[in-house]
Amino acid sequence: MNFRKGRPEEPEINLIPFIDILLVVLIFLMASTTYSKFTELQVTLPTADAEKLRDRPREIVVLVSADGRYVVNRKPVEGRSVELLAAELNAVSEGAKDPVVIVSADATAAHQSVVNVMDAARRAGLARLTFATQTSGGG
Numbered sequence: 001m002n003f004r005k006g007r008p009e010e011p012e013i014n015l016i017p018f019i020d021i022l023l024v025v026l027i028f029l030m031a032s033t034t035y036s037k038f039t040e041l042q043v044t045l046p047t048a049d050a051e052k053l054r055d056r057p058r059e060i061v062v063l064v065s066a067d068g069r070y071v072v073n074r075k076p077v078e079g080r081s082v083e084l085l086a087a088e089l090n091a092v093s094e095g096a097k098d099p100v101v102i103v104s105a106d107a108t109a110a111h112q113s114v115v116n117v118m119d120a121a122r123r124a125g126l127a128r129l130t131f132a133t134q135t136s137g138g139g
Contacts, residue, residue, distance in 0.1 A: 058096040060089065060126070064105035068113045080113075085120035093126055104132040 062085075063071040070077040072088045093099045101121045105114050121129050 058093075058099040059102055060092050060096075060099050061102045061104060061132075062089075062117050062121075064103065064109045064113045064117060066106040066108045068110055070113075070117070080116075082116050082120050082123065085116060086123040089120055089124040089126060093124060098128060099126060100128045100130060101126050102130055102132050 061073055065071075068080050070080065070085055070088075072085070073092055075088070075092075077085055077088050089101070101117075103114060103117050105117075118129060
């Protein structure tokens with residue numbers, strides 16, 4: 001006969017099912033919760049007025065061809081130098097109130113040609129410059 005005192009077995013706590021249940025509850029809460037958007041400020045947005053459309057700044061469109069030629073407002077520039085382009089931009093922007101220069105360059109135009117337009121606009125004192133793009137018609 002064995003009268004030794006037996007050791008009581010320690011209970012084993014398995015956390016894996018507990019974690020699984022918590023993840024399911026968390027996913028359920030995330031999927032079923034609706035988020036409310038509260039605004040702290042009441043903002044009254046401006047309305048468009050057709051009369052104010054006349055006050056928009058004058059646009060100067062500069063086209064840059066693939067071979068580096070320039071066209072300013074549908075008038076070809078005689079040379080390809082920055083000085084000639086700046087002179088043309090100066091002439092076109094004469095009397096305009098804060099004009100916007102829109103650079104519309106060919107996709108294969110040299111990077112230097114576009115940089116020349118930016119430099120010419122700076123020399124002509126035209127600070128507002130933007131680039132025209134077209135949407136890709138993928139199909």
